[in-house]
Amino acid sequence: MKPRLCVYLSDQVDQRLGVAARRPGASKSAITDAALAAFLSPERDDQRDAAIIRRLDHLSRQLDRLERDQTIVSESLALFIRYYLTITPPLPGVEQDAARALGKERFEFFVAQLGRRLAGGKTMIRDVLEEVAPSEGDFFTEAEIDALRSVKTAASPNGDAKNGRGGSEEATND
Incomplete structure (x- = not known):
């Protein structure tokens, strides 16, 4: 003999359960038993954990790619700055104001x-x-x-x- 359990359901869930129980071979008790068994199953936790692990792996790969791309950009910028500073001679004082104005225009x-x-x-x-x-x-x-x-x-x-x-x-x- 199976133990009897009294539960309270919302009207919406009760209506959906009633519709599902109208199918041939289905009953409210069987549907509720199957739903609780699935909810309490340790396999459910394993499946959820596996899905979370897949998502985290995907995010980890994306972050690795982002880090690699950022390293490439940073190194490229550093090499350009080093090259620019190496080949650019300092300007005499009289030409600095004109160079600043031209630099501001180019930057804009x-x-x-x-x-x-x-x-x-x-x-x-x-x-x-x-x-x-x-x-x-x-x-x-x-x-x-x-x-x-x-x-x-x-x-x-x-x-x-x-x-x-x-x-x-x-x-x-x-």
Whole structure:
């Protein structure tokens, strides 16, 4: 014999329990028993802990990447400052006022440009990476690229190329 338990439920939960108990083979007692068993199960804690651990691992990897990126930026800035201070000769006193005015103007331009780039979501790092990213020409000769294109063309259905004709693909965007 199972022990009897009296509980108080909110109206909303009682209505939902009643709807669920209308299904064939279901009863309020069976649903409540299963829900309490799942709630009190140590496996539930293990699953929750595993989810938290996965999140923490993800955050840890993100912080590691952020730290690496910050180190790169800091080192780049330090090297630039060292280089700038090494090659820039000191100015005579009579030219310092003009140099300060020019420096102020350049700095204001720099801040305005920085604001535009940040507002537009465009970053200098992304631009640099796009410039130095290897293209297929860096890895293959023109003959190898042409051979690859002809293989792709031959592998397409009916031997048709992207331009609708058979044979090699040639750019027509002259």
